Amino acid sequence: MLLALTGPFPNPIYCHRLARTAEPKPDDPSGTLSLLAFQGELPRAVAVKEALAIPLEPASGGWSGQFELINRFACKGETVREVLQGGGFKGAVIRDDPGNTNLNTANFLSTGGGNTFSTVDNKRSGALDLAAAKEGRRPRGAAGRALQGGVFRGAVLKDDPTNTNFDEPATVHNETGVRPRVPGGQGAPPGIQPWGFSVRYPYHHNNHYQYRHNKHNHNIDNINIILTILTILTILTIVTTIIVTTTIIVSIIMDANTLKTMQGSMDLPATKKREEFLAAYEKSQIMILTGDTGSGKTTQIPQFVLYKELSKGKLVVCTQPRRLAASSVAAHVAKEMNVKLGEEVGYGVRFDGQSNEKTRLKYVTDGLLLAEVLGDHKMAKYSCIIIDEAHERTVATDVLMALLKVVVKGRPDLKIIIISATLDAEKFQRYFAAPIFTIPGRTFPVILRYLTEATPNYFDTALRTVMYIHRNLDKGDILVFLAGEDEIQRACAMLKEQDAWLDPLPLYSALEADEQRRVFAPAALGVRKCIFTTNIAETSLTIDGVVYVVDTGLARVNVYNPRARAEMLQIARISKASAARRTGRAGPPPAILCQEMKSVILQMLHTGHKDLFALQFIDNPPREYILRAVTELKDLGFINDAVSLTPQGKLAVRFSLDPVWLYAIQAAQEYRSVPAIVTIAAAASTQQSIFLRPHVIQHVAHIAMRRFGHPLSDHLTYLNAIHAYVRTKIEGKVDMARWCRDHFISQRVIEEVLTIREHVMESLIQRFGTDFVTGAPVDDDYDGNVRKSLAMGLFHQTAIKHKGEDAYRTIHQNQDALLHPESALLRAGHEWVVYNTYVLSSKQYLQVVTAIEPEWLVDHPYFQTERMSKRTNGRDLVQDFVKQSLDKARQRLGQ
Numbered sequence: 001m002l003l004a005l006t007g008p009f010p011n012p013i014y015c016h017r018l019a020r021t022a023e024p025k026p027d028d029p030s031g032t033l034s035l036l037a038f039q040g041e042l043p044r045a046v047a048v049k050e051a052l053a054i055p056l057e058p059a060s061g062g063w064s065g066q067f068e069l070i071n072r073f074a075c076k077g078e079t080v081r082e083v084l085q086g087g088g089f090k091g092a093v094i095r096d097d098p099g100n101t102n103l104n105t106a107n108f109l110s111t112g113g114g115n116t117f118s119t120v121d122n123k124r125s126g127a128l129d130l131a132a133a134k135e136g137r138r139p140r141g142a143a144g145r146a147l148q149g150g151v152f153r154g155a156v157l158k159d160d161p162t163n164t165n166f167d168e169p170a171t172v173h174n175e176t177g178v179r180p181r182v183p184g185g186q187g188a189p190p191g192i193q194p195w196g197f198s199v200r201y202p203y204h205h206n207n208h209y210q211y212r213h214n215k216h217n218h219n220i221d222n223i224n225i226i227l228t229i230l231t232i233l234t235i236l237t238i239v240t241t242i243i244v245t246t247t248i249i250v251s252i253i254m255d256a257n258t259l260k261t262m263q264g265s266m267d268l269p270a271t272k273k274r275e276e277f278l279a280a281y282e283k284s285q286i287m288i289l290t291g292d293t294g295s296g297k298t299t300q301i302p303q304f305v306l307y308k309e310l311s312k313g314k315l316v317v318c319t320q321p322r323r324l325a326a327s328s329v330a331a332h333v334a335k336e337m338n339v340k341l342g343e344e345v346g347y348g349v350r351f352d353g354q355s356n357e358k359t360r361l362k363y364v365t366d367g368l369l370l371a372e373v374l375g376d377h378k379m380a381k382y383s384c385i386i387i388d389e390a391h392e393r394t395v396a397t398d399v400l401m402a403l404l405k406v407v408v409k410g411r412p413d414l415k416i417i418i419i420s421a422t423l424d425a426e427k428f429q430r431y432f433a434a435p436i437f438t439i440p441g442r443t444f445p446v447i448l449r450y451l452t453e454a455t456p457n458y459f460d461t462a463l464r465t466v467m468y469i470h471r472n473l474d475k476g477d478i479l480v481f482l483a484g485e486d487e488i489q490r491a492c493a494m495l496k497e498q499d500a501w502l503d504p505l506p507l508y509s510a511l512e513a514d515e516q517r518r519v520f521a522p523a524a525l526g527v528r529k530c531i532f533t534t535n536i537a538e539t540s541l542t543i544d545g546v547v548y549v550v551d552t553g554l555a556r557v558n559v560y561n562p563r564a565r566a567e568m569l570q571i572a573r574i575s576k577a578s579a580a581r582r583t584g585r586a587g588p589p590p591a592i593l594c595q596e597m598k599s600v601i602l603q604m605l606h607t608g609h610k611d612l613f614a615l616q617f618i619d620n621p622p623r624e625y626i627l628r629a630v631t632e633l634k635d636l637g638f639i640n641d642a643v644s645l646t647p648q649g650k651l652a653v654r655f656s657l658d659p660v661w662l663y664a665i666q667a668a669q670e671y672r673s674v675p676a677i678v679t680i681a682a683a684a685s686t687q688q689s690i691f692l693r694p695h696v697i698q699h700v701a702h703i704a705m706r707r708f709g710h711p712l713s714d715h716l717t718y719l720n721a722i723h724a725y726v727r728t729k730i731e732g733k734v735d736m737a738r739w740c741r742d743h744f745i746s747q748r749v750i751e752e753v754l755t756i757r758e759h760v761m762e763s764l765i766q767r768f769g770t771d772f773v774t775g776a777p778v779d780d781d782y783d784g785n786v787r788k789s790l791a792m793g794l795f796h797q798t799a800i801k802h803k804g805e806d807a808y809r810t811i812h813q814n815q816d817a818l819l820h821p822e823s824a825l826l827r828a829g830h831e832w833v834v835y836n837t838y839v840l841s842s843k844q845y846l847q848v849v850t851a852i853e854p855e856w857l858v859d860h861p862y863f864q865t866e867r868m869s870k871r872t873n874g875r876d877l878v879q880d881f882v883k884q885s886l887d888k889a890r891q892r893l894g895q
Contacts, residue, residue, distance in 0.1 A: 268296030269439050274304055280437045281308065285408055286416040288432065290425040291439030297419055298388055299333050305384050305417070306361045312413075314383035315359065319366040319400070321392040323349040324509060324516070330354075330363040350656065351755045366396035373403050374606055374653060384415040391424040393590035393619075399600055402617045403607060405432065431618045458552045459487060463494060465550050466530055470502050476547025477529040483552065485510060488532040489694055501526060507533040510688035512748045519543060590619045597621060597629035598659055602638065605645050606653040612643070632796060635862060636663045651767070656760060657685045664793020665764070671785035674773045675761070676719055677793065680786075682756035683718045684836055684848070690721060690753060692744045693822075701744040702822060709824040713850040715790055715836075716783055717824050725750050791852040794834040795862050799846060800882060801831045808833065808846060811863075811882060817844040825849050831885065832857075854889035 270277075270291065280287060281304075291297040302318045309316055320326040330347035339345055346355025348364040355362055366387070373379060385404060390397055401418070408414055418428050425436050459482070466478055482488050488506045495504040507519045520543060523529045531543065592600070600621075601612060609615045612626055633639045638649035638659060645653070648666075652659035661681035668677040683690060693701045708724060710716035725745065729736055740747040764773055791798075799808040799817065806819040806826055817838060819826055823846075825833070830851035837847045857863045863886060 268294075268300055270296030270300035270304075273439050274300075277301070277437060277439075278304060278308060280435065281305065281415070281417075284435055285412065285414070286418070286432045286434040288425050288428045288434050288436045289417055289419045289439070290421065290436060291419075295439045297439055298329055299336065301417065301419070302361055302363075302386055303333065303337065305386065305415070309383040309415070310360060312383045315362055315381055316384045316386070317362045317364060317369060317382055318386040318388050319364055319369050319397070321366055321389050321394045321397060322509065323352075323365055325389075326363045326365050327352075333361065333363070351752075351759050366394055366400055370396045370400050370403075370603070371656075373400065373407075374603060377407065377607055378411055379404075379407055379414065382414065384417065386417045386419060388419045390418045390428060391421040393592070395591045395595050395600060398590060398592045398617050398619070399603060401431070402615050405616070427618065459491070462550050462552050463491060466495065466502075467498060469548050469550075470499060470528055470530070473548070475528065477523065477531065477543070477545040478548045478550060479543065479546045480530065480532045480550040481552055482532055482534065484534065486693075488534070491532045495530060501528060502530055503527050504530045504532060507531050509534075510746065510749065512746065592617060592621050593619055597625050598633055601626065601629050601633060602645070602649060602653045602659060605639065605643070606650070610643065633659075635796070636660070638663075656756070656763070657681050660793065660796070661685070664789060665760075667792035668786075668789035669772055670792075671789050673782070673785045673789045674764070676782075676786045677789050678760050678764070678773075679719055679722055679753070679757050680715045680790070682753045682760060683722065685756060686749055686752055688746065688749050690718060690746055690750045692746050694744075704742075704744040705822070706824070707743065710783070711824060711828065712783070712830070713787060713790075714823055714825065714848045715850045716786060718848070719786070721745060722750060722753060726754070787850055787852055788856050790834055790850050791856045792860070794836075795857065795860055797835050797838070798852075798857070799833050799835060800885060801829065802881070810838065813838075815844065817846045819849055820845040820847045823847075823849050825851060854885050855893055858886055858890050858893065858895070 277289075289297060289301060298318070302316055306316045318329075320329065326349050327347050330345055331341050334341040334345040337345060341347075342354030343356060343358045344360055346359040346362045347353055348355060348362060348368050350365065350368060353364075369385070379385065387397060387400060387404075390401070404416055408416060416432075418432065418434070420428050425438075428434075429436050462480055462482065466480060469478055480491070482491065485506075485508050488508060492504040492506050495502060503523055505515075505519050507516065519529075519531055522545070529545065531546070604612060604615055612630070613620075613623065630639065630643060633649070634641070636648075636652075636659065638646060638652045640646055648662075652662050655662045658681075661677075661684070665674055665677050665681065668674045691701065691705050705717070705721075708717050708720040710720060721743075724743075725736075725740075728734060728739055737747060739745075740750070761773060796812070798811045800811060801807070802809040802816070807816065808819070809816050815838065819833075820839075828851070832852050832854050833846065833849045834852055835846040835849045839845045839847055865883060
């Protein structure tokens with residue numbers, strides 16, 4: 001059958017749940033009719049009332065039709081009762097609903113003596129009278145507009161050849177060729193004023209609904225927009241008559257929260273620009289979209305695209321730079337569309353996600369979509385790819401954009417939307433040679449106030465500003481941007497002691513899930529929330545109730561120095577674009593210019609870009625960075641001298657962790673310590689440590705960490721803590737959340753580590769077999785074998801003791817550094833170590849360190865004399881010092 005939708009095309013949130021019906025048989029219902037509300041308003045052009053005024057021809061030998069009544073709440077907050085009171089219907093009954101859950105509310109219209117509807121037998125259509133509440137009285141509000149705000153479910157018309165069940169005022173019965181009455185209300189009952197477009201503007205052709213087994217085969221005409229939905233869950237909009245062969249039910253189930261959410265989306269600037277956006281979308285394969293924070297570009301634009309692209313049977317995907325944003329935005333959109341998260345709307349992040357074969361809109365991290373590109377260079381399952389928050393300029397986003405720019409040349413049907421902050425849009429426009437579509441302004445005013453002069457202590461100034469707002473300004477929650485987690489913890493601890501009516505809450509990515517949810521929950525009566533956050537709240541997250549934003553203008557960023565192979569943790573001033581985004585909620589350079597390039601090189605080679613300098617990024621990384629990464633990949637055995645992927649390199653491309661850890665895991669196989677190295681690699685790949693370090697009681701947390709300490713290895717310290725957690729969890733004798741609190745361990749992070757470990761172990765078993773991960777140990781020295789595996793795997797990251805108790809110098813980079821103050825190896829004086837990261841902050845530190853023996857490295861090609869540079873950074877490398885240590889090790893080995 002055909003589903004007629006009059007007036008403007010319905011907003012996607014009102015047209016989302018698609019469920020197939022069985023093929024009709026001669027004794028089955030002749031069809032299904034669903035009447036939708038439009039864009040959260042009363043329909044313009046043709047009223048819903050008109051649809052019910054249209055006569056329905058009964059099917060031969062079957063029922064005359066089936067209507068759906070779903071929405072218990074009419075538009076604009078009016079109740080179903082008020083809507084139905086204006087209808088004047090006879091014979092509506094509830095089918096397959098003995099408990100009358102559709103309309104079982106006190107004081108709803110009734111049969112006269114009771115408050116509920118009842119089912120009927122197979123021969124009669126029923127005689128319920130749903131007339132106006134008071135006979136002869138003009139209905140008011142939604143009642144006067146008669147069902148214009150509703151969607152119908154459950155009313156069955158049975159054995160009613162004349163179709164008198166839906167006999168509205170000012171209309172006539174279903175006699176062939178009879179139309180709705182002309183303007184003026186001829187035929188209307190006394191005291192009832194005709195309402196609706198159908199009464200004022202009668203049709204000249206009464207052929208509006210085609211039903212299966214409809215012997216007269218009447219089709220739809222004189223309808224502004226027709227929506228045909230096929231059983232394969234595709235939608236096609238047309239403006240002329242259509243003949244359909246399949247029927248499907250479009251149903252919408254709403255509650256009060258859903259209506260509130262939908263009403264909020266109706267007010268967004270993006271929604272008001274919907275038709276204009278879709279027109280621009282049709283004209284361009286690639287488009288740049290800009291808009292202020294809170295304009296709805298993240299939540300609404302993907303929905304608009306979804307219903308435009310749904311007929312193609314492919315997915316629409318929207319990337320996010322952060323895991324929290326991908327999952328939370330997907331949950332919000334699923335709520336707007338009133339679907340279950342993981343079905344029509346899903347999300348995907350590394351090792352986690354909710355989606356199935358019904359999913360048509362998916363929010364994913366940019367890294368996850370990049371991994372998909374590596375497996376499907378044409379992105380065949382997508383009809384539209386939306387890169388959201390492109391101004392974040394993560395490595396994955398920049399690589400994605402470079403690859404997609406090539407992909408679209410062979411996929412003219414693939415649409416690309418780049419969503420960026422307004423101030424960054426022109427750069428993307430030049431890169432893609434694409435038009436810009438702008439969603440204007442916020443729906444609320446923003447007043448900016450600046451300090452008259454720089455402050456020497458931004459932290460104290462921010463807290464004083466918070467207290468001034470709390471004590472002097474109107475109600476409304478406060479959002480404060482600080483540079484890092486330690487400052488956030490300190491601020492929350494200090495404000496808790498200031499005022500009982502102020503509730504300070506932290507928000508950053510390492511926070512436990514329950515703590516993150518507190519931020520989005522309403523505050524207690526009379527209490528003002530003050531949320532201290534990093535730049536995680538700058539994009540894609542909207543926190544209801546925030547009225548005041550205190551912005552320090554600073555952010556803590558990680559910058560990678562490929563020459564030193566060091567990460568520099570810097571507090572940097574944010575960009576003007578970031579400051580603008582923060583009001584809705586000089587900066588660091590794009591990540592691709594300041595992060596290591598090994599993974600990027602592998603991805604480029606895997607997608608066929610053998611000329612590493614030919615692929616054009618929006619900002620091309622320095623040539624030196626690429627050449628250094630190529631050298632390291634050769635050392636790891638992942639590429640050959642011809643700069644092509646080796647068999648090991650092809651494995652590294654698909655490996656879910658940093659490729660260095662694949663090398664370490666394969667080295668560990670020799671020592672039968674693969675499970676331990678996989679666990680260590682999983683812990684290293686999370687963005688946060690498993691150990692919590694609250695600022696106020698940092699010394700207590702450090703003491704707790706020492707319970708798991710290993711005198712020779714921070715890596716083994718992490719491993720001990722993870723093993724203790726798993727063992728305690730298996731024993732099941734204590735509450736794990738409390739155990740984690742007592743030991744200052746992040747349960748969320750440690751569970752993430754175990755999830756990553758499980759996935760990596762499964763992939764290794766599939767690739768190499770069970771023996772690879774479960775072989776018998778070479779000896780009883782478990783800890784020693786783990787350390788040997790780390791020495792071989794992290795050979796690029798070695799350092800030797802030099803000038804001082806905890807002072808070291810990296811072997812090949814010739815960089816001085818200290819052991820990190822939290823290391824278990826402090827003041828132990830080990831000569832050689834390997835480390836996870838070299839961090840430049842106020843001092844240079846080696847983080848997560850393990851002591852090794854030079855004997856384990858003497859035969860490695862990387863430590864032969866010819867590989868030792870004589871000069872680096874303009875000074876002599878301590879070649880003799882290193883050589884002497886290696887020579888002594890060879891002597892001890894008898895070489």
